[in-house]
Amino acid sequence: MTDGEAAESGTELPVLDAGPQVAAGDLLLRAEHVKKYFPIRSGILVQREIAQVHAVDDISFELRAGETLGLVGESGCGKSTLARCVARLHDLTSGSVIFEGTDISAYSRRQLRPVRRELQMVFQDPYASLNPRKRVGQIIADPLRIHRAGSRDQIRHRVAELLELVGLSPEHVNRYPHEFSGGQRQRIGVARALALKPKLVIADEPVSALDVSIRAQVINLLDDLQDELGLTYIVIAHDLGVVRHVSDRIAVMYLGKIVEISPAEELYQRPVHPYTEALLSAVPIPDPDLSASTQHIVLEGDVPSPISPPTGCRFHPRCRYATEICTTDEPPLVQHGSPGHVAACHHPLNAELPSATADMVGSADGFRPATTAT
Amino acid sequence: MSGPLLEIRNLTVSFRTEDGLVRAVDDVSLTLNEGETLGIVGESGSGKSVTMMSVMRLITDPNAQFGGQVLYKGSDLMALSQDQIRSIRGAGIGMIFQDPMTSLNPVYKVGWQIEEQIREHENVSKQAARARVIDLLTAVGIPNARERVDAYPHQFSGGMRQRVMIAMAVSCNPDVLIADEPTTALDVTIQAQILSLIKKLREDFGTAVVLITHDMGVVADMADRIAVMYAGRIVEQGSRRDLFYGPQHPYTWGLLGSIARLDRPRPRRLSAIPGVPPSLIRLPAGCAFADRCGHRFERCSERPELLDRVGNGHLDACHLTIEQKQEVRDRTIHPELVEEKP
Numbered sequence: 001m002t003d004g005e006a007a008e009s010g011t012e013l014p015v016l017d018a019g020p021q022v023a024a025g026d027l028l029l030r031a032e033h034v035k036k037y038f039p040i041r042s043g044i045l046v047q048r049e050i051a052q053v054h055a056v057d058d059i060s061f062e063l064r065a066g067e068t069l070g071l072v073g074e075s076g077c078g079k080s081t082l083a084r085c086v087a088r089l090h091d092l093t094s095g096s097v098i099f100e101g102t103d104i105s106a107y108s109r110r111q112l113r114p115v116r117r118e119l120q121m122v123f124q125d126p127y128a129s130l131n132p133r134k135r136v137g138q139i140i141a142d143p144l145r146i147h148r149a150g151s152r153d154q155i156r157h158r159v160a161e162l163l164e165l166v167g168l169s170p171e172h173v174n175r176y177p178h179e180f181s182g183g184q185r186q187r188i189g190v191a192r193a194l195a196l197k198p199k200l201v202i203a204d205e206p207v208s209a210l211d212v213s214i215r216a217q218v219i220n221l222l223d224d225l226q227d228e229l230g231l232t233y234i235v236i237a238h239d240l241g242v243v244r245h246v247s248d249r250i251a252v253m254y255l256g257k258i259v260e261i262s263p264a265e266e267l268y269q270r271p272v273h274p275y276t277e278a279l280l281s282a283v284p285i286p287d288p289d290l291s292a293s294t295q296h297i298v299l300e301g302d303v304p305s306p307i308s309p310p311t312g313c314r315f316h317p318r319c320r321y322a323t324e325i326c327t328t329d330e331p332p333l334v335q336h337g338s339p340g341h342v343a344a345c346h347h348p349l350n351a352e353l354p355s356a357t358a359d360m361v362g363s364a365d366g367f368r369p370a371t372t373a374t
Numbered sequence: 375m376s377g378p379l380l381e382i383r384n385l386t387v388s389f390r391t392e393d394g395l396v397r398a399v400d401d402v403s404l405t406l407n408e409g410e411t412l413g414i415v416g417e418s419g420s421g422k423s424v425t426m427m428s429v430m431r432l433i434t435d436p437n438a439q440f441g442g443q444v445l446y447k448g449s450d451l452m453a454l455s456q457d458q459i460r461s462i463r464g465a466g467i468g469m470i471f472q473d474p475m476t477s478l479n480p481v482y483k484v485g486w487q488i489e490e491q492i493r494e495h496e497n498v499s500k501q502a503a504r505a506r507v508i509d510l511l512t513a514v515g516i517p518n519a520r521e522r523v524d525a526y527p528h529q530f531s532g533g534m535r536q537r538v539m540i541a542m543a544v545s546c547n548p549d550v551l552i553a554d555e556p557t558t559a560l561d562v563t564i565q566a567q568i569l570s571l572i573k574k575l576r577e578d579f580g581t582a583v584v585l586i587t588h589d590m591g592v593v594a595d596m597a598d599r600i601a602v603m604y605a606g607r608i609v610e611q612g613s614r615r616d617l618f619y620g621p622q623h624p625y626t627w628g629l630l631g632s633i634a635r636l637d638r639p640r641p642r643r644l645s646a647i648p649g650v651p652p653s654l655i656r657l658p659a660g661c662a663f664a665d666r667c668g669h670r671f672e673r674c675s676e677r678p679e680l681l682d683r684v685g686n687g688h689l690d691a692c693h694l695t696i697e698q699k700q701e702v703r704d705r706t707i708h709p710e711l712v713e714e715k716p
Contacts, residue, residue: 074561074562074563074564181650183650184650211417211588212588212589212629212632213417213646214650216633216645216646216647217646217648219634219644220643220644220646223643238561238562239634240562241633241634241635244636244640245634245640264640279562282565282566283562283636284569284589284591284592285591285594285595285635286590286591286594286618286630286633286635286637287594287618287637288614288615288618288619290637291594291595296566296570297566298563298570299566299567300567302531302533302534302564
């Protein structure tokens with residue numbers, strides 16, 4: 001690629017190095033009391049609002065530059081909605097999102113443009129998130145063109161650079177998405193997100209549509225890119241193993257609320273919220289002996305409807321520790337254990353004994369006798 | 375009864391396409407004994423679903439070509455007429471599919487859909503069938519089954535729909551239950567519910583289960599024996615213990631190493647399997663995994679046979695010697711042990 005070398009000095013796109021630099025560890029993003037309710041309308045001529053889906057209900061968190069925050073929870077818990085609120089793909093019902101010191105929650109589309117350069121998303125389904133009629137080169141160049149990041153030549157070189165960055169060959173620019181495998185497509189999605197040199201990348205289930213052997217490739221790629229480019233990530237996933245592997249801190253969501261935030265390792269060693277405990281114990285362990293000797297907590301029932309969430313603690317109908325107070329009073333997020341580990345529970349687990357293993361009383365599973373060590 | 379309940383002998387399934395012949399399943403032999411759970415693990419396109427769909431004779435594509443035999447209680451399912459196979463489907467062999475959203479008919483009540491199957495196979499009255507459906511729905515953990523029997527599929531959550539599917543699959547007390555990725559579309563806590571339900575049914579009725587999955591964690595919990603498939607072939611097959619504690623094929627090592635596991639210290643990097651699976655149209659003449667394998671040598675250009683190289687019934691299709699394997703295996707399976715990297 002002599003052509004590429006010749007233009008090396010020209011690859012610096014004028015628009016891209018604007019904006020104040022944020023040092024690692026500085027506050028990059030703060031969400032304050034973010035709420036997102038979706039209206040449910042009914043009626044033939046006059047659409048009256050009959051109810052609301054409480055998708056995200058009063059969530060606050062902070063994100064520091066260079067860190068990875070993992071968001072876990074089951075489908076319907078509002079993790080994707082929260083991410084979309086943060087990226088301002090949704091308008092907030094109330095609350096604020098403060099990105100690099102400015103409140104962007106009421107920004108208009110025009111005002112959001114410069115913010116979008118700094119804040120990009122990688123989507124779940126690499127088959128649906130790439131336009132099948134566009135060539136890969138166009139797909140990756142689109143953000144650069146929209147933001148008028150440079151001349152045609154500069155953009156062309158940037159695209160080649162990006163393809164190489166994500167482990168694809170620059171010769172692939174003229175191919176269409178269908179010519180790539182799922183893992184490669186997800187790499188294209190990552191390249192597109194990185195085109196404008198964002199500070200924050202929100203990855204919504206980046207590997208859940210991929211095969212196991214390909215997943216590890218994409219996770220390793222995201223890891224490498226973070227080291228190389230100093231990116232900050234919000235990674236949404238329902239796979240707790242993936243989240244643990246990539247995250248510095250993890251927020252567990254249930255029915256529109258964050259129920260626990262913790263440094264990554266601590267969450268797995270000392271879950272405080274009973275939902276976290278149940279979620280962790282539900283993950284199948286790829287080790288027969290360990291699996292047989294582990295108590296699996298099987299939660300009964302389904303996640304309640306976010307249209308009329310339960311009173312008090314939202315987890316109480318499925319919680320095996322629930323008492324009277326849980327049905328009436330909503331527990332606040334309180335620190336348990338080390339700084340930065342907060343949970344919202346009236347009956348916190350592992351709260352006093354830092355090294356104690358989870359106190360697991362009888363299986364909540366109605367069908368299977370309690371499994372014991374063999 | 376002696377001998378296996380279900381025996382697949384040298385099953386080959388290929389599809390004629392515009393681009394050439396796709397060899398989806400290539401010379402697969404499997405046995406399932408009474409009361410046993412057999413796990414089939416592999417990635418998408420490895421042929422695990424096509425294998426079991428062929429057993430049920432559910433592949434009706436005119437471009438499909440089949441070879442080999444499927445013996446169920448001694449009779450060859452591949453030689454049966456459509457009428458004969460219908461009497462076995464559902465009654466002798468039940469099947470649960472991956473996606474509970476699309477495998478139920480949205481315009482019929484769930485109770486009716488299960489009733490239909492019972493009445494197809496057994497000479498019972500409508501009332502008796504309905505009573506049995508209510509019992510079944512209760513048994514699979516659907517609360518308030520008496521009312522829910524008249525609900526439509528869209529009124530159920532994903533986990534509940536999968537319970538309905540299971541109720542349907544076991545409604546005629548089959549000896550064999552084929553579960554094709556029964557929990558892939560579900561959340562982990564719901565997955566735990568469904569897996570424990572399958573375990574309970576297995577214990578109560580002694581049903582033999584074929585569990586198709588891509589999740590090594592699920593087979594570690596559920597299966598007695600495990601077959602690993604890659605590019606249409608079985609590359610390794612052994613007891614659950616042998617497979618997890620002494621895996622013999624580099625692909626199995628890769629699968630085990632690429633999982634971000636909760637039960638081990640977090641590795642700095644996962645040991646990803648490089649590359650992508652080969653096209654089933656142009657399969658290499660030798661080992662299909664060779665291109666992605668870090669331990670490839672000259673012999674890999676010959677196709678390795680699925681043989682018992684260990685000597686305890688544990689089959690694998692890899693040319694490496696046992697000594698060579700022991701040397702490299704642990705590094706692949708335990709990425710957390712190889713941390714020091716300059």
